[in-house]
Amino acid sequence: MKQSPTPRRTQAERTRASREKIIRSATETFAQKGFRGAKMADIAKAANLTEPGLLHHFPSKTHLLMEVLKERDRIDSERMRATLQQNGNHLLEASIELVEHNQTVPGLVQLFNLLLAESISADHPAHEFFIERYQREREHWVQAITQAQQNGEVRADISAETLAILTFAMMDGLQVQWLMEPEKIDMSELYRVMMEMLRA
Amino acid sequence: MKQSPTPRRTQAERTRASREKIIRSATETFAQKGFRGAKMADIAKAANLTEPGLLHHFPSKTHLLMEVLKERDRIDSERMRATLQQNGNHLLEASIELVEHNQTVPGLVQLFNLLLAESISADHPAHEFFIERYQREREHWVQAITQAQQNGEVRADISAETLAILTFAMMDGLQVQWLMEPEKIDMSELYRVMMEMLRA
């Protein structure tokens, strides 16, 4: 009996497309309701699936969350890398561009903001993820700022480590006020003012 | 028949003491788990009560949350008022003292941080509360900073409104990093560095 040729590649592609669609839907839903507030049914519905259909691709809600976060991190790193290249490695300028970009994706900003706050509890599934992420980013920025200080672009009367922490704090804090009152708060303009204060 | 004198005052006091004890327990539990993550059973247990015993004092979880927030706001306003008086109305100095104080009450800082992030969703019970709170505080600070600019204490090349927003953003942002890594982040020292940048 002749077997019809199994469309192996096509099927794998379809699986990958399903996962991507689910991750997109999950990203939006987590952004609106946070991890604890988002229900699997919401995510399934947004992906045109039922709950068991969704759970066929990801064994649990926690697994799904972690995939969403990793995927976002991957995309954002890629964006930042490209912007830095276009900018001749000027971190301050590149970071302003990042804030401007964030202003076009409020859902994602809200996602990270809410998950970040939730994740401070040691028993949150993304607890380690966010601590490691901050440590990694901080190290990255300390290096870049040190170089900018040596180039005379950034004021050298404050340590690079301190400047890195202050910069992240400002980014995070501005996001909160912007999310609460988007028309009132011009996030990128305010961030720019902060960057001016850091210039040499 | 002679009725034994009803201990009216004593009973009222006992009721008030119960409410205060519940609010203390609820504050701690909300701080650790947020509004959505905190269960009424957790709060009841922390207050040495059962769930119905708890619900006898507060008709619903939402009511309890709002009472917790209002109570905290009342206490904090009172503290800030007193500190300002001791400081000759120097807002920058008083705000540094506030950050130092916050460093001694991580649970409360976490409570406001987590509820703030949750409350960005329009359907959160504390949504309006936090928006109004920011508007009120911002107005208050714009007035104070304007005066400090006229006195020559604060740089005048940036508008008071912008400085107020940046200051709140820095406070909020530092709290997040401090909560995540309390030993690594010296919140009040970092805040002090920011305040130095705002000096005339």
Next chain:
DNA sequence: GTCTATACCCTGATAGAC
């Protein structure tokens, strides 16, 4: 790979005794 059906737990809230 996706569905229907359902098990099973958790949670907020109520009824009513004491």
Next chain:
DNA sequence: GTCTATCAGGGTATAGAC
């Protein structure tokens, strides 16, 4: 004012058919 008992609803996850 606090308890025991209980309900109704919603939530994640599983079983098993197609």
